[in-house]
Amino acid sequence: MDSKAYSGGLAELRGLRDEIKPLLRDLAKLQAEVAKLESRRDQRIAELGAFEKAKADRIATSAGVSVIDVVALVPSLGPQGAPRAPVAASAIDSATEDLSEPQTAAQPIKEQAGTPAPDLRPAAQPTMPVVETVSEKDPDLEALEVPAATVASVAASPTTVTPPAAEQERKLPSIPEGQSGDRWFHAERDLASKRPNFKQDARGMAFLDTTTGILVWQGGTVRLDLGQASVAEILTAVYAVAPTSVQRIYITAGDPWHQTSERHAFLKDAVAEWLNGPLPEGWGVESSRGRDRQAGHLVHQRNPVGRWQRGDQHTEIRSVGEWFDPEGADPATVRAAFVELWKALRAAKFDDVVIMGSPSQTGRDLWSRTIPSKAGAKWADGFPVMSQEIRGLLHATAGQGRTELIAPPRVPERVPGWYEVDRTFAYAKHTWASGVGVPQRITAARFAAMSEKEQTNALFAPSHWQVRVTIPKDWNHVGLLPAPAPGERAWHYPYEGGRTFTTWAGGAEVNLALRNPIAPWRIEILDGLLWESGDPLKSWSTQLRKAWQSLRAAAELHGDEQQKQACRLASRAVRSILLYGIGTFAQRPRITTGSLELGTDGETPDLPDGARLTGITDTHVTWERNQGFARDQYAHPEWAAGVWSAARAALLSVSTSSKDPATGKPLKAGALHLPAGSVLAFRTDAIYTSAPVEWPYGGEPGDYLLKGRMAWEQPAPGSDDEFYFLQALGRQALESEGL
Template identity: 55%
Template sequence: MDATTYTDGLAKLRTLRDDIKKTAAALARLETQRDKTVTTLAAHDKATAERIAPAAGLSIAEVVALAPQLAPQDITAPDPHPAPHAAENSRPDPQPPATPAPDPAPCAPLKQPTDHGAPRDLPTLPQDTDTRRWFTPTSGLVSQYPNFIQQARPTVFLDTATGILVHRDQTVRLDLGDRSAAAILTAVFHTVPDSIQRIYITAGAPWHRDADRYPYLKDAVAAWLNAPTPGWRTDTGRGRDRMAGHFVHARNPVARYQRDNGDHHVEIRSVGEWFDLDDTDHPGIVRDAFRLLWEELRRHFSDAVIMGSPSQTGRDLWTRTIPRRGKHADGFPVLSEELRGLLHATAGQGRNELITPPRVPEQLPALIEYDRTFAYAKHTWKSPIGAPRRITGKAFASWSAKEQHDALYGCGHWHIRVTVPDGWNHIGLLPAPAPGERAWHYPHAPGTTFTTWAGGPEVHAALTNPIQPWKIEIVDGILWEAGKPLDDWSKKLKETWTNLSAQAHFQGDAQQARAAHLASRAVRSILLYGIGSFAQRPRMVTGTTPRTAERDVPPDAEIIGFDDQQITWQRPTGFARDPNAHPEWAAAIWSAARAALLTQYHRDDDTHAGALHTPPGTVVAFRTDAVYLTTPQNWPHRHRPGDYLMKGHLPGPVNAPTSEEELLTLRDTGRHALNSTPEEA
């Protein structure tokens, strides 16, 4: 670049800066005008937040924040809104038991200490008189071995950037025109037979083709999915794995179509659901990866079928490990909808936290990423089963120290009051609700007291941590019998993963090695998203309404996008009658995984690993299964699930990241600097 080009670029940048300031100012004026209009309308005696929200393009909560008088009078229910670790099997020596607390007022929402924004309430268990309904499994809903054989769907692989299509052993190049869904369907079915039911997009992301025209990627995706497709209409679903309509997702949407005559169904999906691809990955490599995946799964699951997504595949494979004789031959009962809702609201997933100055230095001596290999597979050996029982604070207090220890080490979900001990100078240990939907933070300041819910592994880790025990009072709890409903399924997936990882390492052909690596990553996704699917979040329905019929937008809907022609909205519809809904399993695994980020014991090496085994001030961030540090650690890695693998090492000095975007940029730079081998991940 010469000096003239550089100078011109600076001038253009200044112009863009000024335009951004003007646009931001105009937006601020419009938002102010909108907010004033909302407050004016709220004075009407028949005004409701449900009516004003869609007209303003706001959520009901946002309208209520502007006009508190519109708040419903019965806001005591949990938030209905929802987009991959106990250290070892050995039991540590008993520690001082947790202290019970008095039972709370029945169903009283608990206010949480927060730094910014309104506090978020967590639900509580009901009065004793209502306990029977909550703790009785849902009638007629049991996970049982399926009485049908899953049918495979013929599949092709398409790179929409180059037009390369792979169908079995045939490779052709298509003219995809404007890359609309209509153009893709036309081009593909001029080349392959109508028996094809699934089109995997390997590159090109055609649903982002008009992203510059929309404020959010999700809007661009929705427009692409809902564009006219002559000869086709939106699929209404069929079969036992009935999935009707399009699924709007910013990066991995699912388009479902059927011929106008109804005799041909096809879905367009992204392979990004399964694994990340490089720019050099040809659709043929992706085909080989799925072929290897199917062959290896068949070694352990005789009737294995690769379904559209890893979560569908994972759950289907699991159902085929349900015992058909013995203790659990009658299946695994599904919790009441009340308990499923409570777990949904109180059991978070992965720990995602960025620790910024002054808790860490402005200039980091290094940024080192340690990622737990195939982490969730480590924590499936023990899971809650059957109908749970309630353990009140008073009941817990009446137990012996051993009984309390066994309960906290067992399969439980605990309502607790936590106090950070005096003199504490390390990271927070337990999640507390933060402002925002399903947001969590980790209080760490000495003397801080908060009330929350946490799984047994995290409570046990906080009580027995290697630095200083935390004070935890048991307010209430849910306790299950311990069993192994996921153990057989998980072992088979771990063996499949091990075999494919070995192929990736020892395969002499570079393309086949790459295909084996991708297949191993797909196994990881099957287990990771299979576990997530047990959580069974409340269903969200997405719909559109013409702008001319704005009054027809459902009153409980949230506006997620709009243009000159139509309004796009979504609304929760509660829990489906899903016989394989087991949020207690997902919650237990997530809790164990978060605990293992703090501390886990490696028996073979007689050593510990985890964030609490590093000096204070050296932990920079957590991202699900990874911890980012400023100093290297000599943690063992024996290529087993749960082991910490150094994935990135960026030598310092490094400016401490202050946003997720900055952290991810440093992460990628650190991985490149280390020249890590993906086969170990």
């Protein structure tokens, strides 16, 4: 850069400054106006709440706020003295009270007396679990080898470390005390996961590369002139050659929905503009719904779904990125991958397999066909769905995969190397046992009344605990348990020696914290959910595992390069089916999106009740609305939470499929088996470290596979951009070693 370019850059900055200033003034005015309107809204809510027939849910929908917000303004709209539901009721019994009432508001965690968890290290472990809620022992929770020098217990009154003010975390909800909390423990009336008695309709699929115009479907391959690849141009060109039986068009390359991204501050706005572009005559946005069809568009920044119809003809345009990264594969190879996927699932005994629009839909449908149906079999009447309150608690307190960047000064500015290890098909290792039925509530008092053996076995069972945690004073490794960070769904992992914090965590993680291979953490039980142990996901994940292994083997041995690539992509699609299928059990609150055309003079149209504006283009506005928890028969957040907790624990320490030649026991792997200060990042199932990793890879689900390596000095990443740059370099370096 020379002086002239520098001066020009300064002039450009001054121009941007002058453009930003009036916008900031306008923003301040808008924020003040919004504050006034919110004050009027809250006042009106309070007035309407005084009406004797007022309902919190109806007011919440009309006001565009949550039921909890309404109850906070009008406490009388919350449940008052409801009858207690029996804690020991059958798992398939439903509550007798009217569950149309608004749920009890979740209460902030209170500093209450806790009961210390027992010592779970090898000498204290029972030889057999005997509590009635546990029928088996999880092999992932086998005794960890604890070095003799590190078995000292944490002091009974450790020094408390308070985090800096900027790191103060948000408060998690807790279960209300007394009868209000007891009412949460029931199954939803007339709602259970049952095996379907119908087969899904197969949809014709086509695969389109919008950069080359190549279209592939069962009937052949053609090259289309797509113009600018607008929705209208794609629909016109595709159905000029393909039959109407093609109902899904997968985009394999080109991402046409990002064409106008430079004109928008957010990718979602560019996607919305593309989805809402002009349509050919006779076409409109899909408005009907079927058993396995959804209406309207899904405005996702990278993998959107557009749905249109022309008379009785229905069409979706989707991204193949929902299933896997095609890695430059042409449409013919991508289609071959879907064919291989179907064949592998069929061979794995999914007799009614139908490839649906997304891996999550496919995963849930395949699982539903493994539900017991034989008369007299346990759960043949269906797996009960827990109360909305328990589902809401799990939604707020059970995070997903661990994502953490450990940057300087926690690690040196420069590190001696870069190594990436990833657990392959990891979730399949954690689906062998899950909690079923209505959980028991284990309060601190009830936990204290248990024998040590009962306490121990409760911590080995499918469970979710509210705990007060104290980290050993001399701890110098990574954090073990998630704690709420600022932000709606953010989590971090406290690691400072002597620090005390309160959180919720799954049984697998609490178990690991108590008997980790370095030094046990002090855990006090405040409250908890304890389920009966069952295996609702075992058959499903076992069959998916067979499909995954057969496709991986074919990818290694097939003589045709295109088929090898197709099988490799298909194996990743099986992983997506498992990964996103488990995610569907979490049943987050339904977020619906939509779009409306601007008025003739550009006026913003009225949005649906409870919706908020998310974007605006020259022709349309987009909106989204939180519709809360649906009465979904497949809502089982307890299963998703259990898998996620076990997977996070396995990032720290897990048994591999390889044996130690000296002892014959499974070798251990995970972050806690790396030197302190060497871990640089976690990404769901992957660990990034500066220390050489020599864990053997046996090819089994959950084993760690080396995916990137640079065995020379590197700068430690200080931001996500720097992390992803090193990730790409590490993978390229490892690949080049094999050339």
